[in-house]
Amino acid sequence: MHIVVCIKQVPDSAQIRVHPVTNTIMRQGVPTIINPYDLFSLEAALAIRDEHGGTVTVLSMGPPMAADSLRRALSIGADRAVLLTDRFFAGSDTLATSYALATAITKIASDQPVDMVFCGKQTIDGDTAQVGPGIARRLGFHQLTYVESVETIDRARRTVIVRRRAEGGVQVLRSELPCMVTMLEGSAVVRRGSMADALRAARADVTTWSAKDAGIEDISQCGLRGSPTVVRKVFAPQPRKEKAVLIEASAHDPVHMAEATIDTLFAALPGLNAELHAAAAR
Template sequence: MHAVILVKQVPDSSQIRVHPQTGTIMRQGVPAILNPYDVYALEEALQLKDKYGAFLTALSMGPLQAENALRKALSYGVDEAFLLSDRSFAGSDTLATSYALAAALRKIDSYRKIDIVFTGKQTIDGDTGQVGPGVARRLGFQLLSYVLEIKHIDFEKKTILVHRKSERGIQIVASKIPCLITVFERKRPIRYASLPNMIRAARAPVKIWNRVDAGIEELSKIGLKGSPTVVGKVFAPQNSRGPAERLEGRSPEEICSLLVEKIFEKFPEVEKKLS
């Protein structure tokens, strides 16, 4: 049993500030973190290790610093980590990213057959949720997106039963391995990294692959060339309201009467609904 978790290093967007005058992003000093949604994917994979002794591989594509995200994955108990890093990947959109990741996954699969690929629901920077489905299509794996829970796996019969989130409820789905699972966020957070795993993570080598190592020959499919989407202009959103008119009065009742009057004046239908 072999599962691969795709992880991405992202800027901690809670710490990104926009310059008030120029409207540009101030990235300096913004720490890079393991994409929070990938942590749920890691936990899901770690449970397969607990239950079935699965071998876990983490794979990331990004600049050399992304090694930190992989080390984090190792500290939780992942067995092996690969970083796909090459200048020619720069500027990849989701189509080009899924192409490169799928190529690396095929290479990994040739050494050790992959049963399940896990991804996060989305990242907090690109935030598209498109990479997981793209990779599944390219590998020809069954795509199980927005999975809430893996209910059952039978490795003999290669069957898997999951609950997945849909807009109007929960779908109960039976499928087959190999599959790609995008993991919906959970209530329970990830386990703590154990001390032995943390020590191992600090020492364990992260294998770094360039384009050729990953077996990618077609340059037209990666980087800017392989990316159909083009970023046009970037601009600050307008603020069409505010500053707010402050309502004042001698008592909370007086202030609230004023508020209710203003609401009903603008939306008389709201008054009619008062129940």
């Protein structure tokens, strides 16, 4: 099995502050981490590798310092790391990002065919959840999103069965390989790096590719030029003026709860009683 896991280096949202005037994220001095959702996908990929054998390649697009996150992924147990870094990538939205990553995955697959691509469900800084599906579409892979567990992989038939959390229940889906999977948070306990892995990661080379190295021919699809998304305005919503009202009622008596709610409504809207009577009369 050859599995590519896409990760993103993001500011640690637990330590982030928003500029009070410009409403932009203040990134200076904020430590970076691997997007936490990506870790669940990395764990799922490592577990598949441990069971079936093979290689886990971690891939990231970002500034040169994103190599730290790739190294961190190596110290958790990934086998090799590729960083896409180039000034042409600056300002990429999800369309441009999925183009660059999909092209790089194609390049990676030219050395060793890729069976599965894992992405985080979404990132904690962009929150769009679009890059994974974008990659799947561009590569022509089936996409399995919001997966809570990878149940079985049949390597002979080249199929995978996953459990996918869907509205109102769980879907059990079978897909052909290759496919793209995004894992749900909490789907596994992310493993902890061993000392041996930490030592290996400290020495491992992170392969660094420019746009050209990654096989990207159409630069106009990258970075700001390839990004149709326009942010018109960023604002912090004003706190709403209305206040919540606490209704006291017996927790074990539904009739009392209903009555207390209705009494509160009628007390808050003095004209309501008359309106209802008028409506009934019509």
